[in-house]
Amino acid sequence: MSEKSRTELEVALAEATHRARNDLQAVSAMLRLQATVSTDPAVKSALIVAENRVQALASLNSRLDQWAGGTETVIDSRQFLEGLSADIQATYFDQRPITIQLRVERHPIPLEHARPLGLVINELVVNAVKYAFPDGAAGTISIVFGSTDREALLIVEDDGIGFDPGQPPRGSGLGRFMIDALVAQIGGWIATERSEPGGTRCTIGWPGMAEPLLV
DSSP states (O other): HHHHHHHHHHHHHHHHHHHHHHHHHHHHHHHHHHHHHHOOHHHHHHHHHHHHHHHHOOOOOOOHHHHTTTTTEEEEEEHHHHHHHHHIIIITTTTOOOHHHHHEOOOEEHHHHHHHHHHHHHHHHHHIIIIISSSOOOEEEEEEEETTTTTEEEEEEEEOOOOTTTSSSTTTTTHHHHHHHHHHTTEEEEEEEEEEESSEEEEEEEEOOOOOOOO
């Protein structure tokens, strides 16, 4: 690819990104407005959750665009997860005594994997904030990322109240449906279990991490 063609492609990508970001902000504003005027508490709550998911996607896209540098196809896993965690804390924690701990190996992650992974992490952390630490309780959410036997592993774990596997899912169940669909996009699997002595651990694995660690 010539330098001129590369520059033209980067300009076109930047313009498309700008339009997409504006579209997401418009959708978010409409959802927020509809939630404001809704008199049904269930509808209002659902609209707020939908707005938060749109905002999460907009924030994720913004970071991916920044890290990708135009036409690059991979990003640094540590920079990605550190930035994503900072965004999540700023958006959802609202001065609550909850912290995120990161243990992240540095691997190149394909952009096509980064977006669904970012949305999955956002959904898992938000679920932990909502359900694992009731009544403003303090706690820790751990995010661990690494590679073993040519498989990538992502673990999101909290030290909250845990869950009863015999009980129906909390909330509408839409969040879990979204997580399963996003994990399927990268050809992965997910397992959820109680952790000891308490809390919840979600482990996600997917193939294709033969790439070496970054230095």
